Amino acid sequence: AQAKVLRAIEDGIIQRVGGTKSIEVDARILSATNKNLTEEIEKGNFREDLLHRLNVIPILVPPLRERPEDIPLLVKHFAQDISQKHKKVMPTFSEEALTLLQSFRWAGNIRELRNIVERIIILIDKKEISKKEIEFLIPYEKQDIGEMVDLSNSFQDFKGKAERAFIMKQLDANHWNISKTADSLNIQRSHLYNKMKKYDIVKGKT
Incomplete structure (x- = not known):
């Protein structure tokens, strides 16, 4: 060839x-x-x-980890595009959240960053994304996303698995205090109870 x-x-x-x-x-x-x-x-x-x-006119494009100053602009661009795609209100990202994103190595470069931003927008219904949400969401993404995708039969199935995992992490962080967890998720307690029932979330059960 x-x-x-x-x-x-x-x-x-x-x-x-x-x-x-x-x-x-x-x-x-x-x-x-x-x-x-x-x-x-x-x-x-x-x-x-x-x-x-x-190799007549070479153009070197450094990996994303070598140009963290580009991440805030890329996040804003992706957030706008993805919010329009999913018909959601575009969130902003706090300075701490952006600083955290800038600290990652991004082995998958811009594609990985876009995937993370899309997952955040789909799963977190807030006007401003904080460092706390990213800290809970990204570790699970990096460790278990492959298995989650393999076990999902559709986008809705995948979204449900990811949402269940995120809620469980928030519950663990708040020592299973329903009121505090609902506040951290910015939803009503009744809504959280409905989510827990829907996803069969019970303390001590994985």
């Missing part, structure tokens, strides 16, 4: 899959990678001559 790409770049000629006719093309190529291509060349996984052809 790399040889065919190199030939197309050098000669400006391609052939359709299954075709025999040569077609002249005049194209500009934008390519991206998250790998170190110099190392890939040394391993024999990438052609050096193809790299020289592609």
Whole structure:
């Protein structure tokens, strides 16, 4: 495949899959990678001559963990976009919440940040997202999200599992005091009781 790409770049000629006719093309190529291509060349996984052809004007985009100053702007952009998508009021993020988000390594870069913002907006119905909500939500996300997704049959099923886990963490943090937990969730006690009944949340039961 790399040889065919190199030939197309050098000669400006391609052939359709299954075709025999040569077609002249005049194209500009934008390519991206998250790998170190110099190392890939040394391993024999990438052609050096193809790299020289592609690497005419290199643009280095540092990973998100190296540009934490971008996170507040990205969070605001994602929050606006996701709130419109789910027809919800766009929340703001407190300074402490943004500082906490800036402290994470974000192995999944911008995609991971967007996923976290979407999960926060879906599960937390507040005008302002605080550090406290993120501290409860993100650890569960990083540890158990894969299993939760695998066990979910639909988006609603996944949302229910995630909401149940979040409520249980809030209950644990408030030593199962219903009034304090309802206040921290910004909902009525009766609403919390309904949620606990819906998700079969009982102290001592996981």
